[in-house]
Amino acid sequence: MQKACGVxxxxxxxxxxxxxxxxxxxxxSGKKKELKPSGMMLKKQLNAIKKSEYPWMYEVTKYxxxxxxxxxxxxxxxxxxxxxxxxxxxxxxRFKKKGKSTDSxxxxxxxxxxxxxxxxxxxxxxxxxxEPLKYGGHINSMTITRVADKWYVSFSIDVEVSFIxxxxxxxxxxxxxxKELATLSRGNVRYWRTPKPLQHSLRKLARYQRRLAKxxxxxNGFKMLKMKIAKLHKRIADxxxxxxxxxxxxxxxNFGQIVIEDLNVKGMMANRRLARHIADVGFYELRxxxxxxxxxxxxxxxxxxxxxxxxxxxxxxxxxxxxLALSDRIFKCPACDSSKCRDHNASLNLENYTACSAGSYAVxxxxxxxxx
Numbered sequence: 001m002q003k004a005c006g007v008x009x010x011x012x013x014x015x016x017x018x019x020x021x022x023x024x025x026x027x028x029s030g031k032k033k034e035l036k037p038s039g040m041m042l043k044k045q046l047n048a049i050k051k052s053e054y055p056w057m058y059e060v061t062k063y064x065x066x067x068x069x070x071x072x073x074x075x076x077x078x079x080x081x082x083x084x085x086x087x088x089x090x091x092x093x094r095f096k097k098k099g100k101s102t103d104s105x106x107x108x109x110x111x112x113x114x115x116x117x118x119x120x121x122x123x124x125x126x127x128x129x130x131e132p133l134k135y136g137g138h139i140n141s142m143t144i145t146r147v148a149d150k151w152y153v154s155f156s157i158d159v160e161v162s163f164i165x166x167x168x169x170x171x172x173x174x175x176x177x178x179k180e181l182a183t184l185s186r187g188n189v190r191y192w193r194t195p196k197p198l199q200h201s202l203r204k205l206a207r208y209q210r211r212l213a214k215x216x217x218x219x220n221g222f223k224m225l226k227m228k229i230a231k232l233h234k235r236i237a238d239x240x241x242x243x244x245x246x247x248x249x250x251x252x253x254n255f256g257q258i259v260i261e262d263l264n265v266k267g268m269m270a271n272r273r274l275a276r277h278i279a280d281v282g283f284y285e286l287r288x289x290x291x292x293x294x295x296x297x298x299x300x301x302x303x304x305x306x307x308x309x310x311x312x313x314x315x316x317x318x319x320x321x322x323x324l325a326l327s328d329r330i331f332k333c334p335a336c337d338s339s340k341c342r343d344h345n346a347s348l349n350l351e352n353y354t355a356c357s358a359g360s361y362a363v364x365x366x367x368x369x370x371x372x
Contacts, residue, residue, distance in 0.1 A: 001151060148231045168255055170257075172258055194281055
């Protein structure tokens with residue numbers, strides 16, 4: 001499997017290098033159509049010399065040396081069309097370095113064979129999986145990936161998704177934070193604590209990194225310690241992801257409408273004192289999970305406007321407390337003298353976001369939420 005990953009990485013780098021050279025010749029020639037590179041053209045060029053120059057490519061599945069050209073074509077197409085990902089424009093395709101890039105390879109559906117909890121990998125044989133495939137349907141392809149010391153296989157399957165409507169149609173506001181991952185306006189669980197996996201593993205991670213710096217690069221001890229660090233990072237990511245899955249599943253199964261904040265995570269990460277803590281929570285991953293799970297359970301997911309002052313509004317009278325500081329963890333309304341937890345107050349305002357957003361809030365504007 002490592003050999004197949006290496007062939008896939010080599011094919012990508014070979015194709016990207018050839019693309020750069022041929023695209024330069026295409027521009028210098030005045031953009032002659034016959035000189036314009038494409039993924040299919042590069043794949044044919046590699047196939048013409050593969051048997052004589054790279055015979056070791058035949059030791060693994062054919063898709064390991066063919067599919068990277070399709071991915072390369074797609075990557076260049078996204079770049080030229082100026083597509084965006086996570087709000088940022090897609091950059092130029094880059095070379096993949098061994099040990100830095102993710103080890104993975106693609107296998108087409110015509111070579112995928114399953115039997116109970118085993119899968120047949122071309123040129124390797126039957127490999128046991130931790131569990132059998134849970135879904136039925138036509139298998140289009142599979143991708144085998146290595147994460148730390150474990151191998152994972154993901155299948156692309158044509159299935160009929162059966163949507164489940166949540167029985168409870170109540171609305172809930174979700175205020176996200178660092179100390180408490182989520183504060184809910186209602187429900188059996190009001191405060192959802194974050195496990196802070198990175199924070200709890202920092203000392204061990206630092207100890208491993210110090211030991212790695214003293215090892216001879218490329219030695220067996222260096223490789224073993226590097227694998228330990230990779231396993232620790234994987235454990236941190238697994239704990240964080242598990243907590244987010246539990247929260248997102250609880251929300252979509254128990255509420256008919258969910259209102260969350262549109263957080264400026266990039267701006268929040270600019271604070272060097274809070275950046276690591278914010279990254280340790282995983283705000284974007286939670287929003288991504290809620291986005292697709294809300295469609296499965298036919299739940300309405302509403303994202304409040306980024307400038308909606310959920311923390312500064314009084315959930316009882318609607319007064320906007322402009323003097324509220326970040327260090328004030330208890331919200332005390334100067335208009336109606338009500339006092340409650342700052343995060344819980346924000347979650348109540350998010351629950352009533354549709355009504356609140358119809359009002360106009362200013363300093364000393366009392367009762368606008370009730371009027372809306």
